[in-house]
Amino acid sequence: MRYHIVTLGCAKNVADSERIERVLGAGAHVAVAAPQHADVVIVNTCGFIDASKEESVDTIVGLAVAKKAGQRLVVAGCLTALHGEELRAEVPEIDAVFGAEDWAGIGAYARAVEPLRLDAQRYELPESAAIPLVRAPRPSAYLKISDGCNAPCTFCIIPRMKGKLHSAPAEELIAEARRLAAEGVREIVLVAQDSTDYGRDLGLRDGLPELLERLSAAVPEVPWIRLMYAYPGHVTRRLAGTMAALPNVAHYIDIPLQHASEAVLRRMKRPSNTRLVREMFAMLREAMPDIALRTTFIVGYPGETEREFEELLAFVRELAFDHVGCFTFSPQSESPAAREPAQVPERVKKRRQRALMEVAQQVSTIRNRAFVGREIDVLVESSDAARATIDGAPDGRGFVVGRSYRDAPEVDGLVLLEGEYAAGEFVRARVTRALAYDLIAAPVAAPVPAR
Ligand code: SF4
Structure with missing residues (x-):
């Protein structure tokens, strides 16, 4: 069976789609690059906010309209938990709905679909055009x-x-980390809804530090194990000490704070x-003086006053985060916040978002400038020439795109590295220039030609 997965939403959904791929791969099913070449198209949905729900529904409807005879349209992921039946009723082209994390259900469905390939051939699905998806080796x-x-x-x-x-x-995670390391992955990014609560349901008191210790020992060849989605109340001294002590845990943490006014947080x-x-x-800074801190905030939460917003701005200046993400409050209609009477007008939310990002950019520029002249390790992400679109960067020729330990994939800054390197290489480099979010660096040793 040939399948194609469309992944919507966040990094956690990316991880879920990879899990689905592993289940289907174990059944000898083949991923194809385009939905029109697939026997089964799977949409891994997101329902975090109303806008992501809409995006999921639009994607499903688009695929339903383009559905080929004999093809199967399957919906999985977050949105199905609350809206699976509704989706089926509204989009009759949907053949099956699976709840989040129902990997076994998807695997069983794929096995049952296999005979449909005969139908697919009868309906002349373009066998010759079905291009098995060959994934490029990935650094992260x-x-x-x-x-x-x-x-x-x-x-x-x-x-x-x-x-x-x-x-x-933990055993399952260690096996998966080993598999990734054997694939050549150089950075493992730990994700969860609240990564710092890891193991509480398993009766573990220090679940995350213990897991980090075991992962670090299991894959010493992976230079960076990175922690995302920590919860402010769950970051302990033990966790900070463990991160500081382990050689291959990046001195980096992402702790979404959402706000800094106590009234709004309440x-x-x-x-x-x-x-x-x-x-x-x-x-955290005492345990790891070089730690890079990332956080995210929501502006325009119902009832947020100018004064509360000013508190947030002052907090961002004071804490000097390396990376700040800022979202305007976007309601999820089934959440209590969506029913709050004092909704903030969109234009006010946008203005506050711009103001916060200006402050965050000033702070990030100062933090970046402190790195000029210093040596860092750069993980090359792409061997393609650096994109010329990065503000204030060179024209992109003669540079590749990478990241330092300070930058998580997809959400933080980049390092533009002089020379030609293959994706996945680690290069020792000296920072030559700082931009607002990105750094420019030159290799310390002579460049090794890309393989
Ligand atoms: S910590 Fe809060 S925002 Fe994050 S997943 Fe849990 S309930 Fe949602």
């Missing part, structure tokens, strides 16, 4: 350590869609004691 991969969440954030319905926290057994039902949040960052 996601490893989802748990799913679900126990937090009560008022703007989020992940706990309703994905259920309570459920952690993957309304969001998030950890609201900003003194503790400051202490947590101080503790």
